[in-house]
Amino acid sequence: MNPKAEFYLPADAKRGPVKYLCVSAHADDTEIMAFHGIKTSLEREDTEFNAVIVTDGAGSSRTGKYKNVTDADMVRLRNAEQKAVAEKAHYAGVWFLNYESRHERMRELIDDLKEIIIKISPKVIYTHNICDSHRTHIMTVSALIAALKELKDVYCPESLFGMETWRDLDWLPEKNKLLFDVSCSNGLDAELLSMFESQTAGGKRYDLAAVARREANATFSASHAVDNFTKISYGMDLLPLVKEEIPMSLYAVRLIDAFANEVIHNVKEFEK
Numbered sequence: 001m002n003p004k005a006e007f008y009l010p011a012d013a014k015r016g017p018v019k020y021l022c023v024s025a026h027a028d029d030t031e032i033m034a035f036h037g038i039k040t041s042l043e044r045e046d047t048e049f050n051a052v053i054v055t056d057g058a059g060s061s062r063t064g065k066y067k068n069v070t071d072a073d074m075v076r077l078r079n080a081e082q083k084a085v086a087e088k089a090h091y092a093g094v095w096f097l098n099y100e101s102r103h104e105r106m107r108e109l110i111d112d113l114k115e116i117i118i119k120i121s122p123k124v125i126y127t128h129n130i131c132d133s134h135r136t137h138i139m140t141v142s143a144l145i146a147a148l149k150e151l152k153d154v155y156c157p158e159s160l161f162g163m164e165t166w167r168d169l170d171w172l173p174e175k176n177k178l179l180f181d182v183s184c185s186n187g188l189d190a191e192l193l194s195m196f197e198s199q200t201a202g203g204k205r206y207d208l209a210a211v212a213r214r215e216a217n218a219t220f221s222a223s224h225a226v227d228n229f230t231k232i233s234y235g236m237d238l239l240p241l242v243k244e245e246i247p248m249s250l251y252a253v254r255l256i257d258a259f260a261n262e263v264i265h266n267v268k269e270f271e272k
Helices: 029-033 035-043 071-088 106-120 135-151 188-194 206-220 239-243 248-270
Strands: 006-008 018-024 047-055 093-099 124-128 159-163 178-181 232-237
Touching: 006 071, 018 029, 018 035, 018 106, 018 135, 029 035, 029 047, 029 124, 029 188, 029 206, 035 047, 035 124, 035 188, 047 071, 047 106, 047 135, 071 093, 071 188, 093 106, 106 135, 124 135, 135 239, 135 248, 159 178, 159 239, 188 206, 206 232, 239 248
Parallel strands: 018 047, 018 124, 047 093, 124 159
Antiparallel strands: 006 093, 159 232, 178 232
């Protein structure tokens, strides 16, 4: 395990036999892309939610009162915010791996993820989708896929979902698009993201944008039907990358080609 790593156990941690895990690149990525798991864990007695935060967040953007905060202080701030969120939402535990946002230590990261995954054996894993535009997010999902491939003979999750963070997934063809009901009437979704004040007051209103995206997904999910949900997150099935050992790049191309073919088919139908 990375010598800088830390495990945090919330005081009121919720335990259950059905274990959900989110593997995120940064603090607050979990609450953006895995609110479905957080919400499910709070609603179901038998479910617990765990999180892994891969990087230390030292390079996050900042302005206003956070403009002159040092990288070291930003790391402490972001980890403290994530711990407060874990307390609020009764996470079972949070692993802060505290890697820098670089690619040089992939082997160590893969080994750390393997150790954590074997320890908790989650039924469901959420992570970044492979078509995300953030390089550190792609690094994170790549390391997770590699770890799961190496564990395949002894463990495999029932579900592995690649979720929206820095790139929406509304473009996925319906056959490839997974819909997650994240309807929330008590405002917890926005509240959790607003607790990352170093981000929301530091120039990035994720608390507004992430929730608005979910609301937009719900409204635009079906053109000829009334809305059945108030908020939806989209994801993609990443389990074939593990079970069938399909290369990530090939899998991404297949999804993009399916989108391109759908667009071409629709256009040609009315093209003169």
